[in-house]
Amino acid sequence: MNxxxxxxxxxxxxxxxxxxxxxxxxxxxxxxxGRALQARQDPFPSSLMQVMERQLAxxxxxxxxxxxSLADSQPRLxxxxxxxxxxxxxxxxxxxxxxxxxxxxxxxxxxxxxxxxPAVDCAALATVVAQLQQDCRACHQDFR
Numbered sequence: 001m002n003x004x005x006x007x008x009x010x011x012x013x014x015x016x017x018x019x020x021x022x023x024x025x026x027x028x029x030x031x032x033x034g035r036a037l038q039a040r041q042d043p044f045p046s047s048l049m050q051v052m053e054r055q056l057a058x059x060x061x062x063x064x065x066x067x068x069s070l071a072d073s074q075p076r077l078x079x080x081x082x083x084x085x086x087x088x089x090x091x092x093x094x095x096x097x098x099x100x101x102x103x104x105x106x107x108x109x110x111x112x113x114x115x116x117x118p119a120v121d122c123a124a125l126a127t128v129v130a131q132l133q134q135d136c137r138a139c140h141q142d143f144r
Contacts, residue, residue: 044089044090045090045091048083048086048087048090049090051079051083052080052083052084052136053136055076055079055080055083056076056080056129056132056133056136058076059073059076059077059125059128059129059132060129060133062076062125063122063125063126063129066122068119068121068122068124068125070118073118073119073125073128074115074118077111077114077115077118077128078115080111080132081108081111081112081115084104084107084108084111085108087100087104087107088104091143094143097143099142099143100139100142100143103135103138103139103142103143104139106135106138107132107135107136107139110128110131110132110135111132114128114132
């Protein structure tokens with residue numbers, strides 16, 4: 001019997017294997033670095049903005065679907081008012097900014113007014129929603 005010597009992998013196969021291994025290690029390292037950077041970021045500011053945006057969107061949707069009763073709008077407005085108290089906590093770097101404080105005060109004033117004299121129809125609720133959107137837009141233009 002003629003025994004053939006064991007076949008050695010070609011140079012191209014070794015290079016391809018090393019390339020694949022390098023890509024795999026690079027991908028794992030990238031994910032690990034990304035997770036480490038993500039863990040250092042405070043999720044509170046973006047979370048607060050997302051919840052406030054969602055509450056405002058719910059008010060807008062209720063107004064569009066002609067669901068403008070106090071039971072539909074008051075809980076959303078109350079939530080927005082409570083969340084607006086945390087703006088300074090969410091953005092400590094802007095705490096001493098007069099412009100940021102002015103925007104926050106304007107938002108709270110709009111919400112206080114909306115809660116003190118609740119909207120009785122969809123036209124009034126549309127006015128409140130438009131004013132709240134304007135307050136948010138003005139702050140975002142200055143500080144985003």
